[in-house]
Amino acid sequence: MVVKFVVNSKKRAYKGPPFKRLIDVLRDDFGLTGTKEGCGEGECGACTVLIDGQPVNSCLVPVGQVENCKVETVESLGSSAELHILQKAFLEEGSAQCGFCTPGMLMTSLAWIRNGGSDKSQEIREYLAGNLCRCTGYQHIINAVIGAVREYKKAKARRKGLFLPSPRVSGERAG
Amino acid sequence: MRMRIVGTSAQRKEGIFKLRGQALYVDDYKLKNCLYGATLRSAIAFGRIKKIEFDPDYSWQNFIVVTAKDIPGKNCVTLIEQDQPLLAEERVLHPMEPIVLVAHSLRSKAYEALNHIKVEYEAHDPVLTIEDSLAKKQILRRPDNVFKRYEINKGNIKEGFTKADFIVEGEYRAPHQEQAYIENNGVSAWVENDGTIVARGSLQCPYYVHKALKIIFNLPDDKIRVIQAATGGGFGGKEEYPSMLAGHAALLALKSGRPVKMIYDRHEDMLATTKRHPAIIRHKTGLAKDGKLTAQDIEIIMDAGAYITLSPVVLSRGTLHATGPYECPNVRVRSRAVATNSPPNGAFRGFGAPQTLFAAELHMEKLAQKAGIDSLELRRRNIFKTGSKTATGQVLKESVGISRAMKECAGISRYARIKKECDRWNKNTNNPTWRGIGMALAFHGGGFTGSGEVMLASRAAVALTKGGKIEVLAASTEIGQGATTIFAQIAAQALGVPYEWVEVAVPDTGRVPNSGPTVASRTTMIIGGLVRRAALQLKDEFIGKAKAVPKTRAALIKAAKLLCKGKSEVRFEVQFEKPGEIVWDEAAYKGDAYGVFSYGAVVVELEVDKLTYEVRLRNFFSAQDIGKAVNPLLAQGQIMGGSAQALGWALFENAVYKDGVMQNANFTDYLIPTALDTPAMKIKIIEEPYSHGPFGAKGLGEMPADIPVPAVAAAVYHATGLWFGELPILPEKICHEMLNRYSHNSLSPCGRGQGEG
Amino acid sequence: MKFLKAHTPDEAVRLFGQHPEAIPLAGATDAMVAWNVGRLNGKIILDLSAIDEWKTIQILRNSLKIGSLVTHAEIQRHPVIRKKFSLLAQASSQIGSTQVQNRGTIGGNIANASPAGDTFPPLAVYNALIHTVSFRGPRVLAFLDVFAWVKKTRLHPSELIEAVEIPYPSPVPKRWMFRKVGTRSAMIISKTVAAGLLWMNKDATVNKLRFALGSVAPTVKRLKTAEAFVAGKRLTPDVVEHACRIMADDISPIDDIRSTAEYRLQVSQNLLRSFLKF
Numbered sequence A: 001m002v003v004k005f006v007v008n009s010k011k012r013a014y015k016g017p018p019f020k021r022l023i024d025v026l027r028d029d030f031g032l033t034g035t036k037e038g039c040g041e042g043e044c045g046a047c048t049v050l051i052d053g054q055p056v057n058s059c060l061v062p063v064g065q066v067e068n069c070k071v072e073t074v075e076s077l078g079s080s081a082e083l084h085i086l087q088k089a090f091l092e093e094g095s096a097q098c099g100f101c102t103p104g105m106l107m108t109s110l111a112w113i114r115n116g117g118s119d120k121s122q123e124i125r126e127y128l129a130g131n132l133c134r135c136t137g138y139q140h141i142i143n144a145v146i147g148a149v150r151e152y153k154k155a156k157a158r159r160k161g162l163f164l165p166s167p168r169v170s171g172e173r174a175g
Numbered sequence B: 001m002r003m004r005i006v007g008t009s010a011q012r013k014e015g016i017f018k019l020r021g022q023a024l025y026v027d028d029y030k031l032k033n034c035l036y037g038a039t040l041r042s043a044i045a046f047g048r049i050k051k052i053e054f055d056p057d058y059s060w061q062n063f064i065v066v067t068a069k070d071i072p073g074k075n076c077v078t079l080i081e082q083d084q085p086l087l088a089e090e091r092v093l094h095p096m097e098p099i100v101l102v103a104h105s106l107r108s109k110a111y112e113a114l115n116h117i118k119v120e121y122e123a124h125d126p127v128l129t130i131e132d133s134l135a136k137k138q139i140l141r142r143p144d145n146v147f148k149r150y151e152i153n154k155g156n157i158k159e160g161f162t163k164a165d166f167i168v169e170g171e172y173r174a175p176h177q178e179q180a181y182i183e184n185n186g187v188s189a190w191v192e193n194d195g196t197i198v199a200r201g202s203l204q205c206p207y208y209v210h211k212a213l214k215i216i217f218n219l220p221d222d223k224i225r226v227i228q229a230a231t232g233g234g235f236g237g238k239e240e241y242p243s244m245l246a247g248h249a250a251l252l253a254l255k256s257g258r259p260v261k262m263i264y265d266r267h268e269d270m271l272a273t274t275k276r277h278p279a280i281i282r283h284k285t286g287l288a289k290d291g292k293l294t295a296q297d298i299e300i301i302m303d304a305g306a307y308i309t310l311s312p313v314v315l316s317r318g319t320l321h322a323t324g325p326y327e328c329p330n331v332r333v334r335s336r337a338v339a340t341n342s343p344p345n346g347a348f349r350g351f352g353a354p355q356t357l358f359a360a361e362l363h364m365e366k367l368a369q370k371a372g373i374d375s376l377e378l379r380r381r382n383i384f385k386t387g388s389k390t391a392t393g394q395v396l397k398e399s400v401g402i403s404r405a406m407k408e409c410a411g412i413s414r415y416a417r418i419k420k421e422c423d424r425w426n427k428n429t430n431n432p433t434w435r436g437i438g439m440a441l442a443f444h445g446g447g448f449t450g451s452g453e454v455m456l457a458s459r460a461a462v463a464l465t466k467g468g469k470i471e472v473l474a475a476s477t478e479i480g481q482g483a484t485t486i487f488a489q490i491a492a493q494a495l496g497v498p499y500e501w502v503e504v505a506v507p508d509t510g511r512v513p514n515s516g517p518t519v520a521s522r523t524t525m526i527i528g529g530l531v532r533r534a535a536l537q538l539k540d541e542f543i544g545k546a547k548a549v550p551k552t553r554a555a556l557i558k559a560a561k562l563l564c565k566g567k568s569e570v571r572f573e574v575q576f577e578k579p580g581e582i583v584w585d586e587a588a589y590k591g592d593a594y595g596v597f598s599y600g601a602v603v604v605e606l607e608v609d610k611l612t613y614e615v616r617l618r619n620f621f622s623a624q625d626i627g628k629a630v631n632p633l634l635a636q637g638q639i640m641g642g643s644a645q646a647l648g649w650a651l652f653e654n655a656v657y658k659d660g661v662m663q664n665a666n667f668t669d670y671l672i673p674t675a676l677d678t679p680a681m682k683i684k685i686i687e688e689p690y691s692h693g694p695f696g697a698k699g700l701g702e703m704p705a706d707i708p709v710p711a712v713a714a715a716v717y718h719a720t721g722l723w724f725g726e727l728p729i730l731p732e733k734i735c736h737e738m739l740n741r742y743s744h745n746s747l748s749p750c751g752r753g754q755g756e757g
Numbered sequence C: 001m002k003f004l005k006a007h008t009p010d011e012a013v014r015l016f017g018q019h020p021e022a023i024p025l026a027g028a029t030d031a032m033v034a035w036n037v038g039r040l041n042g043k044i045i046l047d048l049s050a051i052d053e054w055k056t057i058q059i060l061r062n063s064l065k066i067g068s069l070v071t072h073a074e075i076q077r078h079p080v081i082r083k084k085f086s087l088l089a090q091a092s093s094q095i096g097s098t099q100v101q102n103r104g105t106i107g108g109n110i111a112n113a114s115p116a117g118d119t120f121p122p123l124a125v126y127n128a129l130i131h132t133v134s135f136r137g138p139r140v141l142a143f144l145d146v147f148a149w150v151k152k153t154r155l156h157p158s159e160l161i162e163a164v165e166i167p168y169p170s171p172v173p174k175r176w177m178f179r180k181v182g183t184r185s186a187m188i189i190s191k192t193v194a195a196g197l198l199w200m201n202k203d204a205t206v207n208k209l210r211f212a213l214g215s216v217a218p219t220v221k222r223l224k225t226a227e228a229f230v231a232g233k234r235l236t237p238d239v240v241e242h243a244c245r246i247m248a249d250d251i252s253p254i255d256d257i258r259s260t261a262e263y264r265l266q267v268s269q270n271l272l273r274s275f276l277k278f
Helices: A022-029 A085-093 A102-114 A121-130 A139-158 B015-019 B107-114 B130-134 B157-162 B206-217 B241-256 B266-272 B311-320 B353-371 B375-382 B402-412 B415-427 B452-456 B483-495 B523-546 B553-564 B632-651 B708-720 B731-742 C009-018 C031-036 C072-077 C079-084 C086-093 C098-103 C106-112 C120-125 C224-230 C237-249 C261-276
Strands: A002-007 A010-015 A048-051 A054-057 A070-072 A082-084 A163-165 B035-041 B047-054 B064-066 B098-104 B117-123 B146-154 B166-174 B186-191 B197-201 B224-228 B260-263 B279-287 B293-305 B331-339 B433-445 B459-465 B470-473 B502-504 B569-575 B597-609 B615-625 B681-686 C002-005 C023-025 C044-047 C057-059 C063-067 C129-133 C139-142 C147-149 C160-167 C175-181 C192-200 C206-214
Touching: A022 A048, A048 A102, A054 A102, A054 C098, A082 A085, A085 A102, A085 A139, A085 B015, A102 A121, A102 A139, A102 B015, A102 C098, A121 A139, A121 C098, A139 B632, B035 B107, B035 B241, B035 B266, B047 B098, B064 B241, B098 B107, B098 B117, B098 B241, B130 B293, B130 B331, B146 B311, B157 B279, B157 B293, B166 B353, B186 B241, B197 B206, B197 B241, B206 B224, B206 B241, B241 B260, B279 B353, B293 B311, B293 B353, B311 B331, B311 B353, B353 B375, B353 B433, B353 B708, B375 B402, B375 B433, B402 B415, B402 B433, B402 B597, B402 B615, B402 B681, B415 B433, B415 B597, B415 B708, B433 B708, B459 B523, B459 B553, B470 B483, B470 B523, B470 B569, B483 B502, B483 B523, B523 B553, B523 B569, B553 B569, B597 B708, B615 B632, B615 B708, B632 B681, B632 B708, B708 B731, B731 C261, C009 C044, C009 C129, C009 C160, C057 C079, C063 C079, C072 C079, C072 C086, C072 C098, C072 C106, C079 C086, C086 C120, C086 C175, C086 C192, C106 C120, C106 C160, C120 C192, C120 C206, C175 C261, C192 C261, C206 C224, C206 C261, C224 C237, C237 C261
Parallel strands: A002 A070, B035 B260, B197 B224, B293 B331, B470 B502, B615 B681, C002 C044, C023 C044
Antiparallel strands: A002 A010, A048 A054, A048 A070, A082 A163, B035 B098, B047 B117, B064 B098, B146 B331, B166 B279, B186 B197, B186 B260, B279 B293, B433 B597, B459 B470, B459 B569, B597 B615, C057 C063, C063 C160, C129 C139, C129 C160, C175 C192, C192 C206
């Protein structure tokens, strides 16, 4: 079966069994390994991607169901020269520790701020409850999302871009 | 150039890679021609393997199959001893023990093949509880099922009790806890052309794996190479097991001649890998009318599981922290780690101390209640001060921040005021909840126990390449705690160069010196100290040979050429040196158990729903003395993260076992806290510097796991008047106790005081 | 495994008629878990997710008709549901996580027939109707008649859920409640889940009570005995206590890995008691 859909603004055609999990298609077929698998049953949210703007667990989506959909993964966010405001907030607030929940956490947060989510901590906690993190105790993540919501609203008011120059980083360490 | 980078919240070194999804975890590497490995595990808890049968109707053509016979060296996973086989051969000692390995180019095929292998067992009646082990239902470890025992004696326990006005006894039970890192265990392995076996994985201790592989394959040091991939959390759970998993992957790689990946899924990871040791802790304590402790008699029994793994060390730390941070003239602590037919328990943040400190601190509450003294006041009268003598006779000479931690924590939480407010709230029976507040204290020794650091003799280096790269070389792994950031900060500060100039090498045993395992709150305090010393040597070289520490990149490159003298790099490697005054007697268990302790206090505010008995955490406060926060933001992250794990263990992390097998081995039923279960946290860092720590720093990573649990239990007691000496404090238990309490008068355990649903 | 995809209701009916053994697939949040552990190997899957006709919410004169493929996220956002059927909106917002709510559908939830289905107690007290289609033609079932046992429905072979119809409660109830009880605050399987509607007469006697519980029996249960008992009575403490006591006639909570029978019963009683008393 051929499934055509858009991944990170790029048209893609997947060829293969329709019941392959979207996460496996992204990671194995398209080399987008930013999306992580933590539980394989929709309980941890590490594999969260956006389908048509809404966060979903990509381990629970058969690729046959994403025909004509728009899929966004963590790789769509920012570049090393220009980080997305969410990435910048996560970096500054110390929201990524081991980093394994981070891609999923970023994608759910992205949907929150794009959907006009508030900067109220309790509401953010509710929305992010499907993304487990074992390192941070969540507070630094919530702080970052609060900051990003405010930045996003400001940026929208100014009609400016959502990407900010990233701080200079050194090193080639990919791990 | 004077710059302060230590003490600032420098940005996480590898942060940008993690935020862009570019950090490469073990399963993110593409390996050409790769096979996937799967493990056939024991279906019984205890017995003999009679026969292994491979389905003759199944096509085994494209599979690689490995059994114990394929092991070139010794069939064992070397940790403290060599009692645990890499693959079970004749007998199995626990469910999920690995027996056969299968590899195939499709992961699903490898797992499918497991269904076509039949193992015939002769099953024995298993030992599944501490009680059965002590009763010697079966002898799993000669002579009496005890892997290890310790005894600490101070003063005279008998005399201590004769001086007591109150004697209070209590029994406390701590259950398993799953580390629940979000990335499961995984290792890949391959064989280089020259016969070198390489393993890359999600792991905490590259040199543990290195040592284990040498023995499994009977190869010299330089023919084994272990590399850490980006690691999605460890918390102790990737201290022991990666040695097993790397052995498996490497065996399959050796037999197939192809790279092999073994990546566990959540179910297998929870079923097969280590957990926190369940423990039974009994306290008998004497207290004088003036609120001074006269005697502490403590017994600890930990369930080690089927093999010894690291249990003696876990037990040691548990034993050494069993008294709580209190000075008592007469102490006896007796402890044992016993064998059962369950998967081996192992390292988990706190390493034995969370179990014994839960008991010590909740017992302190009980003591206060029995003696009619406010529990904070009781603690105040007994806590360690500079000059105090611990149970092992260690004199606390410096950096004793416990009084400050307690005071600050009581302050930021407005403990006294909230306590009164809770009492007032609880008087109004129309309120929908019962409210409570609880405090607990802890101390936590930094680094290995006793002579451990001397025996480890860790080494770390700072290198300068001829291209002008300054690089920290250590085997200490970045597992989310911030090791690379801290090392870069310490090196930059010692050298007096910008933070951005310093890089930290990937832990690769082919390149970095053995700085020991990434455990025991030792990375900043011990290895950070080595990094600082190595950096200072480089600084001396800069000054000696290039007149000064370079101030610009151009000057750095020039100086690098001068220092390297045509070689690719110049290295400054240092080794751990014991601070002179530390004396430890391992046989008598007396002396300086740790170079220094960190100290902390936690206050938890919570409420219990009268309709559902659910516990909701309202607020969380902690003050922790860590000597020096090299990076305050990372330190806070460590404290909050460790606290959240402890809160989960206190309230709902509940590993259910049947016949030695975890019944809820998934994230649907083994529940870890979500963002909604974790309260807002307020953290205060206290800095009582330690003279032998880098810039005064002490251990930090584990203590957060020690303190919250007894604070929760104390707050639940304050709210409901019920003692829960066994974790987790599930709503079911609260409901049951409430029903017991009210069974004589009415069907309603909450009387008239319910709110709207 | 065979994967069939229907794009219209007619196509779905035809395909399911040809392959009555097929497993219908909506949001896939449950099916994928089964697939991941190999339980769907060799099965035929009938994917309904492209049928746009079943993704709408129709506002009718006396009722609301929710297409079976409407997601939990859409239900909780819908202004009419929030206003008129707040118990359903609340239940939908407490299912799984944000991610699951974005995929999981009301029809899939019902067809899955879990004893712990969070939307079931609200649908039970709203007296929902289930519209189905098959090659035999359309059919309408009372909501509670759909369930036979744990994970088993009374739907016929080749029968698909098309929509859920909920009549507007009339008159507006005096009191209503929804409460989900799990061990954790979010992303949790219920240990008991309750929904209630209460109408009172002018003389302060009960006109009508509807109270339903999930997770305390093989299927969702209305407390018929207690409902009948309180009708026409004043809600005195004795009446309320008695209503709680006879709850046990209608439910059969068990001990399992998630909770105890004692807890499930006690908390269910507490919830009913707090709902009935002033």
